[in-house]
Amino acid sequence: MKSSIFYNAHHSPVGAFASFTLGFRGPKGGLGLELDGPANESVYIGIEDREESGQFHALPFYGGAENAAHDFDSEHLSELAVAQAILPFAxxxxxxxxSASIDEWRAGDLTFRLxxxxxxxxxxEQEDAKGALTPxxxxxxxxxxxxxxxxxxxxxxxxxSERSAGMRILDQLGLIGVGQGTSTAIATMDSDVYAGLAWQPESILSPHLHENLSFMLGSLGLLVATVEPGEKRTxxxxxxxxxxxxATSGIPTQYLYRRWFDxxxxxxxxxxxxxDKTIALAESxxxxxxxxxxxxxxxxxxHAIRSYFGSxxxxxxxxGRPLWVVHEGEYRxxxxxxxxxxxxxxxxGLSPWTVRNVxxxxxxxxxxxxxVRFPGxxxxxxxxxxFTHDMGVANNFSRPGYSGYEQAGLHGCFSYMSGEELMNWVLTAGLYLKRTxxxxxxxxxxxxFLACLQSLENRDHPEPAKRNGLIGLDADRCLGGAEITTYDSLDASLGQARNNLYLGVKAxxxxxxxxxxxxxxxxxEAAxxxxxxxxxxxxxxxxxxxQDAFLPAVIGEGVDARIIPAIEALVYPFVIGIETEPFHELxxxxxxxxxAVMDSGICRFGDGGWRLSSTSRNSWLSKIYLCQFVAERILKEAPDVHADKAHVQWLLDxxxxxxxxxxxxxEGKAVGSRYYPRGVTAALWKSHSVDPLQDLTKLLAGAMTELNA
Known part of the structure; x- marks a missing residue:
């Protein structure tokens, strides 16, 4: 696979809502804490030229470092400005x-690994989690x-980039480092390294006087080491x-890592x-x-695993009870x-208790x-x-019984998703019981469970004899509006909940x-x-x-668009191991x-990528990954290699x-749901047996077994 290497990726500790994002050219990454996107900081990673002392080469993740002395020195009398001496590698x-755990860059005689x-x-609540949760x-x-x-x-x-705190040199005994305020820092325990602050990196790399390295007005900090001729050092x-x-409002909390770190x-x-143990685990x-x-x-x-952990x-x-949260990418x-x-x-596959917690x-x-109400x-x-669509936004838990997203009186995006969220609770509960x-x-x-069954039946039709198994009514909270699905920014082919094919199979x-x-x-009796x-x-x-085998996107309402996610919900009985032979006709x-939709081409883009609805240019990669698993494992279709290549190019555009x-x-351009965690549906690609959850569990267990051997 030959593609551009300059794309941002998360490098995140588990559960810290933090990311050292790196990979896109320029000052477009950095140390971000609780953000909705990259921190947009300059990151300096470089080496001195082999032949010309005082000249340096760096990976291209920084912007121009402006000498800010003019903000203090209106007469331009200071002598702090130095000539630029860093050039980006070609x-x-x-x-x-x-890969998912290690990101490695090589340029000249430099190798940098995250x-x-x-x-x-x-x-x-059961075990010591300090090692896993070190931020x-x-x-x-x-x-x-x-x-x-x-x-x-x-x-x-x-x-x-944080405006409320300045850069500093760490003064902890045995630690050489730089940081910003009390929230982010980079450090080493190698005594051959020195730290410095300045407006320009050259002032730290080639200081006139080492006494001046702790210049606290400086907006950047570097850690600098020297490697002698004939040596190779890490x-x-x-x-x-x-x-x-x-850390949060609505439900007062602190980060759980505060149990161990002050x-x-x-x-x-x-x-x-x-x-050493951390690196061995990553490599394994x-x-x-x-x-x-x-x-x-x-x-x-x-790539998807990285974005998941960043959220x-x-x-x-x-x-003292733990509370697990996954933030929704840029929307938080x-x-x-x-x-x-x-x-x-x-x-x-990784941490089943987190699913139970949610x-x-x-x-x-x-x-x-x-x-519930009939339309009109x-x-x-x-x-x-x-159940609500979410639990709040950006560290603010919403009031009980309400989400941060759903609004009344609407027929499209931001309306209620009561029916689908009800199904989501049931399906997730089934998966949890199967795994544990x-x-x-x-x-x-x-x-x-009994309440969920009764509610689903009522949302079909109040009279049992008139029920057809689908969602036929809208939540009363819609106040004259209409319920929607997770495909909230699509047209009625996937956006409308009532009589929707995708939601019908999910029901x-x-x-x-x-x-x-x-x-x-x-x-x-309930079963x-x-x-x-x-x-x-x-x-x-x-x-x-x-007669041509097509199913309408909305049943009985004249919406004849064709959709791929009709097959999506087949994943749940398959993964749980529920016998579906009585439904062989379905x-x-x-x-x-x-x-029919794939062979006709109506659900493909020009590059071969999957188009979830024939009437919309919008597609979600996480849902494509899920439907690919269903197509290959349940419908026995061959992997769509051409589509995979297109989907990679979408991400690398x-x-x-x-x-x-x-x-x-x-149509291949990221227009929403960016910096996003849901792509881990692709983990199902690692399953090849009749028990996908066990396969995913073994993926981690295998790494741990190798590590402990």
Whole structure:
């Protein structure tokens, strides 16, 4: 796979809502904490020229360093300005190799590695999670001066972007580092390195007097080392993040890592002390990830995993209970349920307790009771339990029973998603029980499962004899508007919830999962009710196919667009292991529909990429990945290699590459859902058995086994 290497990628500790983003040319990365995009800082990574002392070459991740003396010296009398002495490496000199845990750059005699291992998080109520939750990533700077004849300096540093705090030199004993305020820092324990602050990096690299290196007006900080002729040396650094005090409103919390760390210096020391084990874990995981994957799929999955971890946040409530949050990329909505259900496959392979944690909080605080209405009818009908779209935005938890997103009186984007979120809770609960066998948890939610079944039935039709298994009514909270789906910025083909084909198959899957849950609870009456509804949904969908095998995007409402996500929800019974032979006609109908939309080309873009709806130019990569898994494992289609190549190019397009991994693409251009976590649906590509969740669990366990051997 030959493509541009200049794309941003996350390098993030687990649960810190932090990212050292790097890879896009210019000052477009840096150390970001709780941000909706890259920090847009200059990052300096470089080496002195082999032959010309005092001249340097750097990776191209910085901008012009302006001497700010003129802000203080109106008569221009100061002598602080120095000549520029750093040039970027030529593009042809630079190589990059990225996997999920290690991102490596090579240029000339310089090798720079960023290490942020993929690792599980132990349940902090049961085990010590300090090692997994240390809010730092590692860096290694290797200089090969074995063929050089002069000492050569190498450097790593950044220009902080936080306006409320200045740059500083760390003064912790045994630690050499620079940081900004108390929240971000880079440090080493190598005593051969020195630190400095200045307006220009050259002032630190070639200082007139070392006494002046602690110039606190300086906007950038560097760590500098020297490698003698004939030597090859590797310098190890930690890049740390820290947020003190109360982290969120609505539900007061602090970061859970505050159990062990009181300042960023402690974070850095712990990370450096345990660096060798961290690096071994990263290398082991990357070896396991690369096995049996094409370069295109390996790149997309590794890139997506990085963006997922950059959005994760593990908090501690006032009573000591952990609270897991995944922020929604650039939007920073918290635990958006449309993402939770899709990310669950990956999360259950790594840290199953986090899925339970989110499900429980939805029941505790973000469920509500509502009624439902037929379209155009002001009279409400019995409804039942529903769940919010999210739990708040950007560290602000929303009030109980309400999201930060949903608004009344609308027919499109920002309307309520009550029906789909109800299904999402059921489906995620089924996946969790399958992975863990947690019968105590299932028993504790027996009444929740019953309430979900009743609510889904009521949203179909108030009269049982008139039910068809689909969503037929809108939530009363819409106040005359209409419910939507997770495809909120698409037309009615995927945006409208009522009688939607995509949501119809999802309802069928939810009823099957409810049957599975009630079987586990020895409730045959409720299980039978759920399966009756599943059969109704199956029959309704199957009977809607036309003579050419196409299924309408919205059933019975004259919306004849064709959609790929008709097949999406087949994933849930397959992954859980629910027998679907009684629904072989539905499977056959969906298979014929998928073949028809793909073979006809109406659901492809000109570059071969997948078009989720024939009437929209919008597509979401995370959903494409999920549908690819369904097509290959359930419908027995061959992998679409040509589409994979197109999807890689979407991510690497110069207009998109700044945002790391992005989801929503308008004919290959990132128009929304950027800097986004949901691409980990691609983790399902690593499954080749009849138990995908076990396969994903073994992916991590295999790395740990190799590490401990």
């Amino acid at each position: 593009e042809e000199e630079i190589e990059r190799r990225m 290490i942020s291992p993929v690792r599980s998080v132990p349940d902090p 730092a990533v590692l860096a290694e700077l290797t200089i090969d001066n074995r063929s050089g004849k002069l000492p050569r300096r190498a450097f790593l540093g950044y220009k902080g 310098f190890q650094f930690a890049i740390g993040f820290f947020r003190d005090g109360v 300042q960023v210096e402690e974070v850095l020391i712990h990370a450096l002390t345990h660096a 995981f990357d070896r396991a990830l690369a096995q049996d994957m094409t370069p295109e799929r390996h790149f997309m999955l590794a 994760t946040q593990l908090l501690e409530r006032e009573d 909505m918290m635990n958006t349920f449309d993402l939770t259900v899709d990310q669950a496959f990956f999360e259950l 499900l429980d909080l939805y029941v505790e605080r973000y469920s509500y009771q509502d009624r 009818n002001p009279n409400s009908q019995p409804g039942g339990i529903a 066998g947690d019968q105590n948890w299932a028993e504790s939610h027996r009444n929740t 069928w899957a939810a009823y099957l999962v409810l049957g599975y849950l009630f079987d586990n609870l020895s409730d045959p 039978n009710r759920a399966r009756v509804q599943a059969h109704r949904a199956s029959e309704t969908i199957t009977n809607s196919a036309d 499977n056959r109908t969906l298979t014929r529909h998928f073949k 110069p207009e998109n590459a700044y945002y790391a991994w992005s989801d929503q693409m308008l």
